[in-house]
Amino acid sequence: MDKFIVSARKYRPQLFDTVVGQSHITTTLKNAIRHNQLAHAFLFCGPRGVGKTTCARILAKTINCENQTKEGEACNTCNSCVSFNDGASLNIHELDAASNNSVDDIRALVEQVRFTPQAGKYKVYIIDEVHMLSSSAFNAFLKTLEEPPPYAIFILATTEKHKILPTILSRCQIFDFKRITTHDTVHHLQEICEKEEVKAEKAALQVIAQKSEGCMRDALSIMDKIVSFTNGELTYTNTLEHLNILDADYYFKLLDGMLRQDLAGAMLLYDDINRKGFEGDLVVNGFAEFIRNLLVCKDERAAGLLEVVESFKDKYIATAKNVSAAVLISTLNILNETEINYKAARNKRLHVELAIIKLCYLQQAIELTADASGISKKKLVEGVKTVAFRQIAPLEYRSTKPEVQNQKPEVRSRKSEEKLIIETPGPDSYQDEKIKVAEDTPSYDQRSTSNEQPTTNKPVPGKISALDKIRRQYQGNGASTNGNTHHPLQEDELQKAWAEYILQLKEAKNSAAQSFDLATLRIIDENSFEAITANNIEQKFIEQDRNKLFAFLQERLHNKLLQFTVVIVDKPELRPKIEIPLSSKDQFQKMIEQYPMVKELKDRLKLDLDY
Secondary structure, three states: OOOOEEEEEEEEOOOOOHHHOOHHHHHHHHHHHHOOOOOEEEEEEOOOOOOOHHHHHHHHHHHHOOOOOOOOOOOOOOOOHHHHHHHHHHEEEEEEOOOOHHHHHHHHHHHHHOOOOOOOOEEEEEEOOHHHHHHHHHHHHHHHHHHHHHHEEEEEEEEOOOHOOOHHHHHOEEEEEEOOOOHHHHHHHHHHHHHHOEEEEHHHHHHHHHHOOOOOOHHHHHHHHHHOOOOOOHHHHHHHHHOOOHHHHHHHHHHHHHOOOOHHHHHHHHHHHHHHHOOOOHHHHHHHHHHHHHHHHHHHHHHHHOOHHHHHHHHHHHHHHHHOHHHHHHHHHHHHHHHHOOOOOOOHHHHHHHHHHHHHHHHHHHHOOEEEEEEEOOOOOOOOOOOOOOOOOOOOOOOOHHHHHHHHHHOOOOOOOOOEEEEEOOOOOOOOOOEEEEEOOOOOOHHHHOOOOOOOOOOOOOOEHHHHHHHHHHHHHHHHHHHHHOOOHHHHHHHHHHHHHHHHHHHOOOOOOHHHHHOEEEEEEEEEEEEEEOOHHHHHHHHHHHHHHHHHHHHOOOOOOOOOEEEEEHHHHHHOOOOOOHHHHHHHHHHHHHHHHHHHHHHHHOOOOOO
């Protein structure tokens, strides 16, 4: 019984033409071989399973082939190609940088580079997963990579180009591999199925290609697994079952229930899906991808982005025409929010069911917010209502003029300029004020249409305006109201009042009392003075009690016009004294002043002091 070899190894490409989906790279390499323009270092980077290591091996075999074709391909018949296919070639060295990433491994590789090839033109060194090398290993490899011997060629392969040092990138010719398209993957799987005599439905192969996400190695591994599971027969149904993928028919039914607002049907459908073992996040993610495909189908220009089974394409397009874009976009928003919060939800099933409830009533919510100009996403709010005021009957107009009193009601209700006046019985008494509203001159329109000359309003004896009344009251309060007379500031009275306030603060155990006690008072004029403090802290303590102090001093000193300010004046005598240490010279001078004999001793002995 022959040993089983997985398809990814058994059908690994042996020529550039058999590499799938990387024609832009294989064509460049073949032209470089034909024109003898090979670089000394290559960097193959791209996603996993797209052919980086395969192209590196094909390149290594081709440049050592003894009978190259005109297209730049290997013959696969010469001794070099046969030894390479058998894994016995001495000119090709592969190093797995994931497990051999130290400086010693790179130094051993550099030592091998010194030896010329025994057969063939080139010695090729393939370093896979090169991004796993340490920084010291990269630095040890720099000089050799920049100026290798003419027979040495380095091929570096990596999936994470951003982790490689810029000094390495600048010394290599970089080739970027791309993901293999679904069409190319399906075509390659069909060829293998024909060679292996496996019955495979195209829909099943399309599902496998979508699941592999552009990785040919994953696609071949999935196909081998399903073929073993189904005894050599690939169908759409068993592929979905084995890959744990929910059929698109469920999503079509769920969308239909959502559009018909059939909440019970949608909940029963989700219960059926849940009983089959599909987790809630898988359902939400699959439905979001389904809605995305419908949104893509809305525009013919984006139809190329639709990657679904061919048998469902027509159904997708027909369904997309019956669903508005607003519903699809709103559905995507709800599903995205549900998927983000799925892990944090304690009751996973309830979390998904709440999303289904929102989706079932989504179209109704959008219709309620639709206006004449289109769809509005704003929430409905109640219109602004005016405050209901109680109607108040107008005051009767009274005037001292008899002609105004005898006017008809319709004349008195005419729009006119009104003035608030106060009727007083005498000039010195303000106890019995009576507020009256009297008509004054006619309105502007009436004056412009009347032939009579406008008359000037003469002041009525015994009547003053409201503003004049307030002024007189203010003047009366400032002069002699309530028995308060204006007393100019006196030094003794101010100091005495200030001391009384400090005593009140001390009795109340207020910490500001010390700041008030240290402040110095200075009179500026008869109505204002300054409180001089030594620092900012004392100023803040006084400012905190400013309002209470202001009221106390006004009442105590009988001066309603009293004003004061708190200023800071630096007092050197209050500064803390800092003792500066004396230098050696100063200490000696002080010693001489106190003991003159010390200087005499120094002079007699002719001593020189080191200050």
